[in-house]
Amino acid sequence: MGKALIIGCGGVAGVAIHKCCQNSDEFTEIMIASRTKEKCDALKEKLENTTKTKISTAKVDANNVDELIALINEFKPDVVLNLALPYQDLTIMDACLATKTNYVDTANYEPEDTAKFEYKWQWAYREKFKEAGITALLGSGFDPGVTGVFSAYALKHEFDEINYIDILDCNGGDNGYPFATNFNPEINIREVSANGSYFEDGKFIETKPMEIKREYDFKGVGKKDMYLLHHEELESLGINIPGIKRIRFFMTFSQSYLTHLKCLENVGMTSIEPVEYEGKSIVPLQFLKFMLPDPATLGPRTHGKTNIGCIFRGKKDGKEKNYYLFNVCDHQESYKEVGAQAVSYTTGVPAMIGAMLVMNGTWDKKGVYNIEEFDPDPFMDALNKWGLPWQEDFNPVLVD
Numbered sequence: 011m012g013k014a015l016i017i018g019c020g021g022v023a024g025v026a027i028h029k030c031c032q033n034s035d036e037f038t039e040i041m042i043a044s045r046t047k048e049k050c051d052a053l054k055e056k057l058e059n060t061t062k063t064k065i066s067t068a069k070v071d072a073n074n075v076d077e078l079i080a081l082i083n084e085f086k087p088d089v090v091l092n093l094a095l096p097y098q099d100l101t102i103m104d105a106c107l108a109t110k111t112n113y114v115d116t117a118n119y120e121p122e123d124t125a126k127f128e129y130k131w132q133w134a135y136r137e138k139f140k141e142a143g144i145t146a147l148l149g150s151g152f153d154p155g156v157t158g159v160f161s162a163y164a165l166k167h168e169f170d171e172i173n174y175i176d177i178l179d180c181n182g183g184d185n186g187y188p189f190a191t192n193f194n195p196e197i198n199i200r201e202v203s204a205n206g207s208y209f210e211d212g213k214f215i216e217t218k219p220m221e222i223k224r225e226y227d228f229k230g231v232g233k234k235d236m237y238l239l240h241h242e243e244l245e246s247l248g249i250n251i252p253g254i255k256r257i258r259f260f261m262t263f264s265q266s267y268l269t270h271l272k273c274l275e276n277v278g279m280t281s282i283e284p285v286e287y288e289g290k291s292i293v294p295l296q297f298l299k300f301m302l303p304d305p306a307t308l309g310p311r312t313h314g315k316t317n318i319g320c321i322f323r324g325k326k327d328g329k330e331k332n333y334y335l336f337n338v339c340d341h342q343e344s345y346k347e348v349g350a351q352a353v354s355y356t357t358g359v360p361a362m363i364g365a366m367l368v369m370n371g372t373w374d375k376k377g378v379y380n381i382e383e384f385d386p387d388p389f390m391d392a393l394n395k396w397g398l399p400w401q402e403d404f405n406p407v408l409v410d
């Protein structure tokens with residue numbers, strides 16, 4: 011039983027807030043605070059007669075530490091769930107430190123002017139969080155998030171040593187648009203247009219964007235092309251999984267998506283460097299975001315399924331072993347339940363679960379931790395309970 015302050019009211023937050031309201035025994039009170047208060051008020055109005063959870067709303071600029079501190083002091087939450095953008099991670103962590111409040115997010119900090127996915131800025135808060143006696147849980151979405159929990163679970167129950175992890179993120183959904191991103195377009199395009207990389211023998215090997223391609227037959231979806239990307243959990247899993255030799259991350263993209271992206275890149279529309287246009291400074295990628303469909307509106311038009319999981323290879327009792335843990339989520343079922351497509355659903359549900367486990371003290375290590383550093387069992391149980399049941403395959407097809 012506790013109080014959560016949820017920052018942001020976009021696609022992912024909308025799902026997490028629905029889930030907190032379904033879980034009103036744990037989330038007795040929530041505050042939804044974001045830049046555009048009207049969105050928070052609309053969601054409150056939709057949900058308040060369907061739940062015992064008490065909902066309030068506020069306007070906040072999460073880039074402003076003083077505003078955040080004032081809001082936290084007024085509401086006194088047990089946990090702050092950051093579902094704004096990665097640019098706001100550090101200001102929200104600063105406010106949590108100042109008010110001695112637990113912190114949970116789903117994406118690592120990124121400075122606005124360089125597309126760099128690294129934990130170093132957030133890991134630098136470790137000692138301060140420990141001294142303040144509070145917990146920061148980093149990366150409680152699906153990937154990062156459930157992928158880290160799956161890794162901790164596989165290590166605890168299925169292996170003596172994990173040597174190889176392939177994370178496969180497949181979105182078999184079709185939203186009918188020639189080009190649209192399933193979550194924040196700016197963050198998504200920064201991620202996929204950056205160089206790829208994988209972790210091998212203690213270091214990162216860099217690749218050109220989309221240089222490494224494989225085909226995989228996904229349960230519930232079918233055959234899809236997937237491409238190797240850099241992804242933030244590679245950095246923490248490379249440290250937290252003893253005996254690891256290689257970790258790769260693959261994501262599926264349709265040919266239409268890639269052709270559009272290449273064209274937009276070629277004409278400079280994905281650049282994060284500001285340009286002068288008719289006396290105004292604009293960032294091409296931010297303008298592109300303005301032109302693209304809002305991911306929060308894709309729900310009703312998206313059909314098909316996602317399949318996200320990890321293939322593990324390692325040793326158990328001296329023998330080689332392969333093991334695949336994954337979840338299949340249906341876009342239309344997600345939409346019917348919470349009014350959002352599966353990409354928001356698969357992120358918002360784990361965000362609620364992470365916030366719950368920190369809030370109720372099940373996960374209570376003081377300091378700054380990635381999700382795989384906690385006991386995976388209560389999280390795995392909660393995934394089954396709250397809409398993301400997992401499946402196992404003890405003889406998976408491997409990725410070469």
Ligand code: NDP
Pocket residue numbers: 017018019020021022023043044045046049070071072073093094095096098116117149150151152153154155192193194197305306353356357
């Ligand atoms: P959206 O763009 O839909 O939502 C972001 C929300 O944050 C909006 O409500 C926005 O307000 C609000 N916001 C932005 N800036 C500020 C600010 N300065 N102060 C207050 N509020 C602000 O994004 P998503 O819901 O798609 O993504 C949310 C987060 O989830 C991102 O960090 C993303 O990287 C992460 N994510 C993680 C995944 C995972 O598996 N780990 C997968 C997908 C996403 P406004 O409404 O005014 O625009």
